[in-house]
Amino acid sequence: MEKADTGGMGQxxxxxxxxxxxxxxxxxxxxxxxxxxxxxxxxxxxxxxxCGKTTLLKQIxxxxxxxxxxxxxxxxxxxxxxxxxxxxxxxxxxxxxxxxMTIAQNIGFPLKLRARPADEIARKVREMVDLMYLxxxxxxxxxxxxxxxxxxxxxxxxxxISAPKxxxxxxxxxxxxVKLKKILQAExxxxxxxxxxxxxxxxxxxxxxxxxxxxxxxxxxGEALQVGRPNDIYYRPADxxxxxxxxxxxxxxxxxxxxxxxxxxxxxxxxxxxxGLLPRALAADAIAPGPAKLMVRPELLAMAKNGEPxxxxxxxxxxxxxxxxxxxQFRAVTPGGQPVVVEVPGTSHWPARLGDTVRLGWHKRDIYxxxxxx
Amino acid sequence: xxxxxEPKGWRQPELWAKALPSVALQTLFFLAPLLMxxxxxxxxxxxFMLQWAWSLKTWSDxxxxxxxxxxxxxxxxxxxxxxxLCVLISLPVAYALATxxxxxxxxxxxxxxxxxxxxxxxxxxGWVLFLDQKGAANFLLERIGFPPAMIGFLYTDWATLLGMxxxxxxxxxxxxxxxxxxxxRSLILAAYDAGxxxxxxxxEVTLPxxxxxxxxxxxxxxxxxxxxxxxxxxxGGGKSPMSAELIRQTFETRVNxxxxxxxxxxxxxxxxxxxxxxxxxxxxxxxxxxx
Numbered sequence: 279m280e281k282a283d284t285g286g287m288g289q290x291x292x293x294x295x296x297x298x299x300x301x302x303x304x305x306x307x308x309x310x311x312x313x314x315x316x317x318x319x320x321x322x323x324x325x326x327x328x329c330g331k332t333t334l335l336k337q338i339x340x341x342x343x344x345x346x347x348x349x350x351x352x353x354x355x356x357x358x359x360x361x362x363x364x365x366x367x368x369x370x371x372x373x374x375x376x377x378x379m380t381i382a383q384n385i386g387f388p389l390k391l392r393a394r395p396a397d398e399i400a401r402k403v404r405e406m407v408d409l410m411y412l413x414x415x416x417x418x419x420x421x422x423x424x425x426x427x428x429x430x431x432x433x434x435x436x437x438x439i440s441a442p443k444x445x446x447x448x449x450x451x452x453x454x455x456v457k458l459k460k461i462l463q464a465e466x467x468x469x470x471x472x473x474x475x476x477x478x479x480x481x482x483x484x485x486x487x488x489x490x491x492x493x494x495x496x497x498x499x500g501e502a503l504q505v506g507r508p509n510d511i512y513y514r515p516a517d518x519x520x521x522x523x524x525x526x527x528x529x530x531x532x533x534x535x536x537x538x539x540x541x542x543x544x545x546x547x548x549x550x551x552x553x554g555l556l557p558r559a560l561a562a563d564a565i566a567p568g569p570a571k572l573m574v575r576p577e578l579l580a581m582a583k584n585g586e587p588x589x590x591x592x593x594x595x596x597x598x599x600x601x602x603x604x605x606x607q608f609r610a611v612t613p614g615g616q617p618v619v620v621e622v623p624g625t626s627h628w629p630a631r632l633g634d635t636v637r638l639g640w641h642k643r644d645i646y647x648x649x650x651x652x
Numbered sequence: 653x654x655x656x657x658e659p660k661g662w663r664q665p666e667l668w669a670k671a672l673p674s675v676a677l678q679t680l681f682f683l684a685p686l687l688m689x690x691x692x693x694x695x696x697x698x699x700f701m702l703q704w705a706w707s708l709k710t711w712s713d714x715x716x717x718x719x720x721x722x723x724x725x726x727x728x729x730x731x732x733x734x735x736x737l738c739v740l741i742s743l744p745v746a747y748a749l750a751t752x753x754x755x756x757x758x759x760x761x762x763x764x765x766x767x768x769x770x771x772x773x774x775x776x777x778g779w780v781l782f783l784d785q786k787g788a789a790n791f792l793l794e795r796i797g798f799p800p801a802m803i804g805f806l807y808t809d810w811a812t813l814l815g816m817x818x819x820x821x822x823x824x825x826x827x828x829x830x831x832x833x834x835x836x837r838s839l840i841l842a843a844y845d846a847g848x849x850x851x852x853x854x855x856e857v858t859l860p861x862x863x864x865x866x867x868x869x870x871x872x873x874x875x876x877x878x879x880x881x882x883x884x885x886x887x888g889g890g891k892s893p894m895s896a897e898l899i900r901q902t903f904e905t906r907v908n909x910x911x912x913x914x915x916x917x918x919x920x921x922x923x924x925x926x927x928x929x930x931x932x933x934x935x936x937x938x939x940x941x942x943x
């Protein structure tokens with residue numbers, strides 16, 4: 279299992295970000311971020327607002343220059359290279375379609391700047407319009423005459439027409455309603471697959487990042503906390519912030535006693551555990567003796583019937599139940615006062631009721647030991 | 653303006669009642685004087701006295717004497733030059749205020765406003781002192797070794813133009829500044845991203861999007877410069893009068909009210925015609941871009 283992935287060692291690195299720092303006045307927006315992106319990858323930068331993800335994107339696009347560190351695209355150092363000369367293209371959050379230009383002029387603008395002949399521009403604009411499923415009769419209209427989703431497609435077409443090496447997306451779907459968002463997410467995935475262009479997508483929507491990206495970089499307060507495949511981020515988060523940021527989870531108090539090369543020994547307050555021993559791979563890289571959290575996702579907890587053996591389990595009293603249609607969620611509390619969330623597949627017969635005391639068990643492979651970031 | 657409501661609104665008596673004060677004011681202070689001016693042009697004067705006689709004498713006079721039209725043509729030319737200079741000077745100033753000097757723009761705007769609020773007569777005479785053969789400018793130039801009376805353009809059309817541009821510049825600076833400041837920054841970034849240099853981004857995005865400000869400022873400056881009389885008199889030395897000065901003379905010195913009124917109407921109609929013409933060209937260009 280790949281952990282704390284910082285990108286492959288392969289030759290085909292298209293974007294190499296090394297220890298990039300950026301300061302705005304008194305606040306340090308980027309505190310030394312490193313990230314390596316492979317050609318053709320779809321990488322999502324996620325994090326709460328103010329985490330520096332958009333700042334990082336601006337440094338890649340060349341709208342701002344970092345105070346320190348290095349950004350290289352295709353092995354070429356981008357220091358001092360203005361946005362207009364970088365092989366990148368940005369899709370803006372507010373789309374930034376030129377209101378005084380028609381759709382055709384908007385899409386063809388990058389080629390016009392490159393002084394391409396008019397018939398070539400017209401042909402390429404047609405191709406982009408077809409690719410983005412836009413109606414040809416829109417070409418003579420102005421951006422404000424189109425709906426939000428259509429404007430989105432125009433913005434994508436404009437970014438793609440000059441065949442950029444790197445497409446940068448700055449939360450372009452955040453202003454759309456849920457239904458339209460789903461459609462355009464699928465569209466992005468399709469474009470990425472059919473064009474083979476490398477995508478760097480900034481979003482605060484975790485679900486979107488999990489759906490679209492090959493790899494996710496979780497950021498907080500100007501730092502990249504973890505880079506990895508969506509599944510690794512979800513089931514093997516580097517610390518309790520990443521674990522809590524991505525979906526709902528249980529973080530149970532435990533104490534790490536000993537870290538050995540092959541295993542980690544821990545003691546659990548409320549938890550009954552046969553041996554208190556976990557394979558080393560099921561603990562965060564930086565784990566050290568001391569207070570820690572045992573993470574288990576709600577859907578990986580099982581409600582154990584009386585007498586049914588589980589290698590490790592916890593007893594809890596159910597305090598709330600939610601029917602979610604496809605699933606049933608129970609909120610419970612342990613005798614030690616720790617909250618636990620369990621989610622089981624929905625059935626017509628509910629396995630437990632409010633006030634019941636249940637045993638919640640799990641398989642060892644489904645848990646992960648982690649700590650707060652120092 | 654108020655009179656042109658939506659058609660269905662006309663049937664509501666309530667709207668009439670609401671519009672009445674405004675309509676009355678407009679009629680009293682705007683339409684009535686205009687109507688009187690028009691009526692005046694059909695009268696005559698005899699030995700400095702207004703004769704209430706309906707005739708076309710004044711109009712036939714105007715259309716048969718090229719002198720008036722030369723002055724009108726000269727006025728329009730000067731105004732057009734003034735508009736062009738104001739826009740050309742204001743563009744970089746407004747652009748700098750809106751982009752480069754954002755931190756200082758508050759102070760700069762206050763300074764411009766102060767300069768603008770200072771009485772135009774004062775400022776115009778100030779220029780005379782500065783530009784005079786023995787004025788400050790020539791004194792300084794002589795001091796650093798230039799030949800005497802280097803600057804000798806006081807009492808020419810150029811001095812008039814200088815005064816006009818100086819007094820009216822604030823209008824274009826502010827209208828263009830507002831237009832540029834309202835342009836979404838990400839549009840400029842999008843232009844850079846698409847491969848535009850700074851100059852190209854200005855030409856392709858900033859300039860077209862500041863057109864409303866350029867247009868508004870131009871109309872204001874044009875209308876005001878068609879009406880200037882101070883600058884041609886003080887800085888131009890009254891050697892080549894413009895229409896407003898001609899009208900003033902006709903009323904005050906020659907005491908020929910019908911002629912003065914007719915010249916006023918001619919100036920007004922011409923100015924409005926010029927603006928409508930340019931408006932037409934402007935909207936045609938916009939539509940042309942759409943096609």
